[in-house]
Each structure stands twice: as C-alpha cells, then as structure tokens.
Amino acid sequence: MTSNTPAAPPGGERRRRDSRVGDKIFMNLSRGSGILLLVVMAAIAGFLTWRSGIALSKNEGNFFTTFEWTPDAPKPVFGIAVLVFGTIVSATIAMVIAVPVAIGIALFISHYAPRRIAQPFAYLVDLLAAVPSIIYGLWGALFLVPHLEGLTSWMDDYLGWTYIFDQSRATTPRNLFTVGILLAIMVLPIITAVSREIFRQVPRMHEEAALALGATRWEMIRTAVLPFGRPGIISASMLGLGRALGETIAVAIVLSSSSVLSLHVLDPGGGTFAQNIALKFSEAQPFGRDALMASGLVLFVITLLVNGAARLIVARRKEYSGANA
Amino acid sequence: MAKRIDVSGLSAYYGSTKAIEDISMAIEPRSVTAFIGPSGCGKSTFLRTLNRMHEVIPGARVEGKVLLDDENLYGTSVDPVAVRRSVGMVFQRPNPFPTMSIYDNVIAGLKLSGVRKKSVLDDKVEKSLQGANLWNEVKDRLNKPGAGLSGGQQQRLCIARAIAVEPQVLLMDEPCSALDPISTLAIEDLIGELKTQFTIVIVTHNMQQAARVSDRTAFFNLAGVGQPGKLIELDDTQRIFSNPSVQATEDYISGRFG
Numbered sequence: 001m002t003s004n005t006p007a008a009p010p011g012g013e014r015r016r017r018d019s020r021v022g023d024k025i026f027m028n029l030s031r032g033s034g035i036l037l038l039v040v041m042a043a044i045a046g047f048l049t050w051r052s053g054i055a056l057s058k059n060e061g062n063f064f065t066t067f068e069w070t071p072d073a074p075k076p077v078f079g080i081a082v083l084v085f086g087t088i089v090s091a092t093i094a095m096v097i098a099v100p101v102a103i104g105i106a107l108f109i110s111h112y113a114p115r116r117i118a119q120p121f122a123y124l125v126d127l128l129a130a131v132p133s134i135i136y137g138l139w140g141a142l143f144l145v146p147h148l149e150g151l152t153s154w155m156d157d158y159l160g161w162t163y164i165f166d167q168s169r170a171t172t173p174r175n176l177f178t179v180g181i182l183l184a185i186m187v188l189p190i191i192t193a194v195s196r197e198i199f200r201q202v203p204r205m206h207e208e209a210a211l212a213l214g215a216t217r218w219e220m221i222r223t224a225v226l227p228f229g230r231p232g233i234i235s236a237s238m239l240g241l242g243r244a245l246g247e248t249i250a251v252a253i254v255l256s257s258s259s260v261l262s263l264h265v266l267d268p269g270g271g272t273f274a275q276n277i278a279l280k281f282s283e284a285q286p287f288g289r290d291a292l293m294a295s296g297l298v299l300f301v302i303t304l305l306v307n308g309a310a311r312l313i314v315a316r317r318k319e320y321s322g323a324n325a
Numbered sequence: 326m327a328k329r330i331d332v333s334g335l336s337a338y339y340g341s342t343k344a345i346e347d348i349s350m351a352i353e354p355r356s357v358t359a360f361i362g363p364s365g366c367g368k369s370t371f372l373r374t375l376n377r378m379h380e381v382i383p384g385a386r387v388e389g390k391v392l393l394d395d396e397n398l399y400g401t402s403v404d405p406v407a408v409r410r411s412v413g414m415v416f417q418r419p420n421p422f423p424t425m426s427i428y429d430n431v432i433a434g435l436k437l438s439g440v441r442k443k444s445v446l447d448d449k450v451e452k453s454l455q456g457a458n459l460w461n462e463v464k465d466r467l468n469k470p471g472a473g474l475s476g477g478q479q480q481r482l483c484i485a486r487a488i489a490v491e492p493q494v495l496l497m498d499e500p501c502s503a504l505d506p507i508s509t510l511a512i513e514d515l516i517g518e519l520k521t522q523f524t525i526v527i528v529t530h531n532m533q534q535a536a537r538v539s540d541r542t543a544f545f546n547l548a549g550v551g552q553p554g555k556l557i558e559l560d561d562t563q564r565i566f567s568n569p570s571v572q573a574t575e576d577y578i579s580g581r582f583g
Contacts, residue, residue, distance in 0.1 A: 115383075205420040209483070211381055213434035213490065214410030223433060227424035319470050320424045 045300065052294035055287065063294065067259040069276065071291035072284060078291045080298055082261045086176055086270040087299070090251070091244040093180025093265070094187055098244075099237050101184075102191035103226075109192075110199035111221060122196060129189035137250035140182040141174075145254060148173045148181070152266050167266045174256040177265045179272075182250055187240035194239060198232030199225055231314045238310045245303055248274040273299040327354040327524050328394045328493040330375065335389030336553070337367070337374050339382065344370045346553035348389075350543060357516060357525045359535035359562065362545030363577070367554025368528045371545070372496050375526065376412035377405040393493065410438065413492035417499040419479035421471035421486070428467040430482055434490040449489050457485035458515050477508025484515065488523070495519065497527040501534065513538050532578055536566050544574045 056063055058076055066079020105125060109118045149172065156167035202225045210220040226233075252275045260269035277292045284292060330352040337345045345367035352358045360368040373379040374387050377398060391398040398408050413434075421430045431450045432440070440446060450467065454460040459481040463474070471482055480500060487495060497516075501509040516538045519525060529535050535542050543559040558571045569575050 203420075205416060205418055206422060208378065208381070208416065209420045209422065209486075210433070212376065212378055212409055212414035212416075213437060213486070214406050214408075215437050216406050219437055223437070224422060227422070230424070317424075319473065320426075 045297075048293055048297040048300060051290045052297045055290035055294045058287070059291070067261060069259060069280065069291075072288040076287065076291070078294075080273070080295050082259050082271050083273045083276050083295055084298070084302075085261050086255075087245060087272040087274075087302070089265060089270075090176045090179040090183055090272060091241060093177060094183035094244040095237065095241055097181065097184035098188050098191055098240060099233075102188050102236070102240070103195055103233060105188075105192045106195035106199055107221060107225070109196050111217070111225065122193075125189050125192050125196075127189075129193065133186065133247060133250045134253075136182060136186050137253035140178070140250055140254040144182060145172055145174055145178060148178055152177065156266060164263060164265055166264050168262075168264060169267075171268055173266065173268070174254055175266050175268045176255070176270050179251050179255050180265075182254055183244045183247055186247060186250065187243050190243065191236045191240040194236035195229065195233050198229040198236070202228045227320075230317075234310050234314055238307055241306060242303060245299065245306075246274050247272075248278045251275040252278045327522060329354045330494065330524065330526075331390075331392040332375075333390045333392075335371070335374060335387065335391065337370050337379055337387045338385065340384040342551075343553040345374075345545075346555055348556045350556060350559050352524060352526060353541065354524045355520060355522070356540040357520050357527060357538050358541045358543065358559075359539035360526070360528045360543050360545060361530075361532060361535050361577075362554070362557075363547070364530075365550070365554070366545040366547045368543075368545045369498050370554070372498055372526060372528050373414075375494070375496055376414055377408045378414060380405065410434070410490060411492050412494045412496060413487035413490065415480070415483050415487055415495065415497045415500045418503050419476055419483055421474075421479050421482050423470070423472040425471055426468045427463050427471045427474070427482060430471040431485050431489050433486055438490065453485040453489040454482075456488050456519070457481040458511060458518075459485055475508070477504050477511055480504060480508065480512060481515065484512075484519075488519070492523065494524040494526065497525065499528050499530060502530060509534070532566075536562060542566070544569070544571075544577060546573055546577070 055071065055078075059071075059078060060075050061068070061077035061079055063079050065081050066077060067082050069078045069082075070076065071078045109122045109125075113121060152167065152173040152175075153170060155165045156170075159165040160167070206224040206228065207220055210224040215223055251272050255270065255272075255275060256268045257271045257275060257279060258269040259271070260267070262269065273295050277296060280288065281292055332351075333349045335345070335348045336343060348371060360372065362368050370379060375391060375398075377387075379385050379387055387399060389399070393408075393411070397403065398412075421427075422433060425433065428450055431453050432446050435446060435449060440449075451460060451464075454463060459478060462478060463469075463482075471479065474482060480503075484495075484500075501512050504512065513534065516525060516527065520540075527535075527538065539562045541559060542562040542565040544557045544565065545554050546557045547554045557573055558565070558569060560569065564570075565574060566578060569578070575581075
C-alpha cells in the first residue's frame with residue numbers, strides 16, 4: 001500500500017494536464033469553427049461584390065428600375081425591379097399563410113392533441129420538411145396549378161374589387177399567388193417544428209398560474225404560452241422566410257416567368273431572384289453571369305436586412321423574455 | 326367574499342394510483358387552516374382538489390364532494406374555470422408571468438373576466454398591491470417586468486394577482502418554501518391581514534409557520550410508500566401543537582418521525 005502511494009500524485013497530475021490539453025483542443029476547435037463561418041460569409045460577400053461591380057459598371061439601364069434582363073445583348077441592360085417585387089410578394093403571401101397555420105399545428109401538437117396522436121403527428125410534419133423541393137415543384141405544377149383555377153377565378157369574381165386579386169384575363173394560375181401558396185407549404189414544417197419545441201418549453205408553473213386564475217385552455221395559451229414563445233416564433237418565421245426567399249427550383253417550375261411587374265398577383269408572370277438565376281445561369285455568357293451575381297448580392301442583402309429587423313424586434317423586449325424567471 | 330368549505334368523502338387519483346383517500350373536513354370562513362404532514366402524504370394534492378386544479382394533470386380525477394357554502398364544486402353543471410375564478414391559488418415557487426409588467430401581472434385575472442376600463446384597472450392594481458403589502462415597493466415601476474423583482478416580492482405579486490379577482494378562498498401551496506426568512510415573515514404577516522377578508526388554506530412543511538399563522542391545523546399522513554394519504558386529525562392549532570388527540574400527530578410534531 002505505502003509503496004503505491006507516491007505513484008498516485010503524478011498519475012493525477014498527468015490526468016489533469018491531459019484534460020487541460022483536451023480543453024485547449026476543444027477551445028481551438030470551436031473557435032476555429034466560429035472563425036471559419038466568418039471567413040465563409042466574408043468570402044461570399046466579397047465574391048458577390050466583386051463580380052457585381054464588374055457587371056454594374058457596364059449596365060446601360062438602371063439596375064433598380066429596369067424590368068428587362070438582357071445582360072448579354074450588345075447593349076447590356078438588366079434590372080431587378082421585377083425580381084424584388086416577385087420575391088417579396090411571393091414570400092409575403094407564403095408567410096401570411098404559413099405562420100398562423102404553423103402556430104396552430106404547433107399548439108395542437110404541444111397542447112391539444114393526446115400524446116399518442118401528437119408524437120406521430122409531429123413526426124409527419126418533420127417528414128414534410130425532408131421532401132426535396134423538386135418534388136414540391138412538380139406537385140405544384142402538375143396538381144396545384146390546375147386545382148387552383150377554381151379558387152383564382154372565384155377570387156377574381158368576389159375579391160376583384162381589391163385590385164390585387166383582379167385577374168386581367170382567365171388563364172392557368174402560374175402566378176405569384178400560386179407560388180406563394182406552394183412556398184407556404186414548403187416553409188410550414190420548419191416553422192411548425194421550431195415553434196413546437198418552444199411551446200413545449202413553456203414552464204408548467206406559468207401555465208398553472210394562468211389556469212389557477214380561471215383561464216380556459218385558449219386563454220391560458222394566450223396569457224402564458226404565446227407571449228413566452230414570441231421570440232421563438234419570430235426566429236422560426238425567419239428560418240421559414242429564408243427558405244421562401246431563396247427557393248429556386250419549385251418557383252422556376254410553377255411560375256411562367258416574364259419581365260412583368262403587376263400588382264395583380266393572380267396574373268401570370270413576374271419572377272424571383274432565385275428563379276431568375278436558375279433559369280438564366282446555364283445559357284448566360286460570362287458577363288451575364290456577373291449580372292446574375294449582382295442580383296444574388298441584392299437577395300443576400302435583403303435576407304440580412306430582414307434577419308436584422310427580426311433580431312431588433314426580439315431584443316427590444318428582452319427583459320420580458322422570461323429568461324430571467 | 327369568504328365562504329365556508331365542506332369536504333366529504335373525497336379521494337383523488339393519478340391514473341390508477343390513489344393519492345388521497347376519503348377525506349372529510351370543514352374549513353371555516355375568515356380563518357387560516359394549515360395542512361401539515363410528511364412529503365407525499367397528499368396535502369398538496371388535496372389542496373389542488375379545492376379549486377379543481379388537480380384535474381389539469383392528464384389522467385388525474387377526483388371522487389367525492391367539495392361544498393363551497395352550498396354549491397358542490399364537483400357538480401355536473403359546474404365549470405372548473407368558474408371554480409378557479411372564485412378559489413384563488415398561490416404556488417410554491419413564485420410564478421409571475423415573465424412576459425408581463427408588474428401592472429399586467431396584477432390585472433391578468435381581471436382581464437380574463439373581461440374588465441377593460443382603465444380607471445377600474447388602475448384602482449384594482451393599487452388596492453391589490455396594497456393588499457399584498459407590495460405597493461410602496463413597486464408603485465414607481467409598475468411598467469417594469471414582474472420577473473425583475475426579488476423572490477419575496479414576486480411571491481407577494483402573485484398574491485396580489487390572486488386577490489385582485491376577489492376570490493372567496495385563497496389556497497397557498499407552501500408559499501414560503503422558496504423564500505428567505507425575512508420574505509417569509511412578510512408573507513406570514515400578510516396572511517394574518519388577508520384572513521379578515523378571505524378563507525385561507527395553506528400547505529406548509531414548516532411547523533413553526535403553521536403554529537404562527539393558522540387558526541386550525543390538519544395533519545395528514547400515509548401508511549407507507551405507495552399508500553394513499555389520509556387526514557389524521559383537524560383541530561385548533563393550539564391544541565394540535567400542545568395536546569393532539571392522535572398519537573401519530575404528536576410523534577410528527579415532536580419530530581419523532583417524518
């Protein structure tokens with residue numbers, strides 16, 4: 001026994017030193033990952049800015065107000081007016097439809113459904129997120145478009161006075177409205193999944209506080225669950241919006257693209273950034289590609305702005321977040 | 326305000342497990358009744374049957390009768406939501422809504438009852454916070470978050486929230502167990518003041534506290550792990566702590582078990 005005792009401290013010492021080496025490795029790994037992210041972001045931004053600069057310096061039209069996209073013509077003219085409009089309109093329609101439905105599904109899973117239904121249901125919603133966008137695109141073009149004809153003509157008849165839902169002529173609805181609906185379905189699972197996790201984390205004691213005050217289940221959700229989940233809902237919506245803004249192939253399949261900027265969202269035509277890039281990239285000359293990069297840079301900036309705005313909204317009510325409860 | 330509670334033959338279950346068995350007791354209005362007993366004896370469960378909060382747990386159910394004056398809380402036509410509006414509750418851990426200001430926390434219950442008028446609400450906030458001995462500490466920061474207060478202040482805020490709706494009965498489930506001695510004293514003083522208006526029932530693990538604040542004390546016990554809890558005896562607090570009629574009560578309060 002006594003002969004073993006002196007050997008013990010060096011062993012302990014060594015183990016401690018080892019764990020410090022482990023600490024160092026892990027710290028450097030995680031720090032490296034963080035730096036890598038910044039480098040990648042900077043590289044993307046730098047690359048886009050550089051190529052956009054080349055394109056923009058030779059653009060003969062106004063980049064922000066031009067409708068056409070003909071960078072490879074002898075006199076290059078291209079602009080993003082149609083694309084900005086189409087992207088924002090289709091993403092807005094998608095969010096208006098998807099966010100309330102997603103919150104409803106998330107609440108159903110977290111607070112209404114019995115557990116043995118909630119579990120498989122939640123799994124089903126997660127599965128929906130795993131469907132590739134090309135499948136959504138094909139489904140949209142082959143199923144959604146023909147089946148929406150009735151709805152769009154009904155909207156034209158009864159909501160035509162709003163101007164927005166007025167249809168200039170009856171055609172197949174390969175329009176921004178249909179794209180919006182398709183995008184809504186595509187972003188639904190991600191918003192649902194994130195909101196559901198947030199709603200599940202609402203402390204039981206806050207729910208009981210509301211119930212004990214004589215709240216019905218819905219009132220309990222309104223007083224305790226939704227306010228607590230608000231930052232999470234915003235983050236979830238941002239994730240969804242990111243996908244809606246950047247969705248490429250499904251939009252390209254469904255939308256009949258043209259350089260038209262029309263407030264009649266039921267009229268065919270228009271375009272989005274991602275769809276425009278996907279359609280034009282393969283046949284573009286080197287200069288045409290630079291022009292597409294310029295539009296990509298704008299999409300990049302829009303995404304950053306939207307996310308920044310969301311961060312601001314969340315931060316403004318930070319002291320009410322429940323994090324200090 | 327302040328109604329009498331009559332419980333008869335009450336048993337409560339979690340799924341197939343019986344948590345408390347065949348409890349009958351009368352709780353006098355405008356008095357403080359304390360529930361004491363070892364952990365797991367069902368005193369919190371019993372408390373939660375008095376405002377039908379027991380049944381919000383999935384699979385939980387109740388048998389028996391609870392009369393509030395003459396109305397059976399478990400009658401077939403009785404809405405549990407309405408019961409909870411007339412029987413308020415304060416929980417073990419202070420639980421003000423973290424997303425609300427102090428002001429909004431106090432009026433949370435009133436808003437559920439549809440009170441919207443600003444002057445009425447202002448008046449209620451001041452009265453309730455004064456009733457909870459919190460007004461002087463928070464009157465200059467009513468719009469600050471309730472979660473920013475100290476633990477003792479948060480618990481008094483929860484009491485203010487509970488009394489703002491003017492319940493008949495106020496149930497308190499170990500309201501001081503998460504608080505320091507000074508905050509505890511503040512709450513105990515408050516209980517003494519509140520009993521002039523409300524019927525108060527308090528669960529506590531602290532026997533000195535039961536002796537200090539209550540008029541009547543009920544001792545609960547269970548025969549063994551997995552057995553349902555039962556009411557052993559209910560008597561004037563003074564008698565329970567000096568000369569209880571059941572041996573088990575004396576053993577418990579003198580620290581011989583539990």
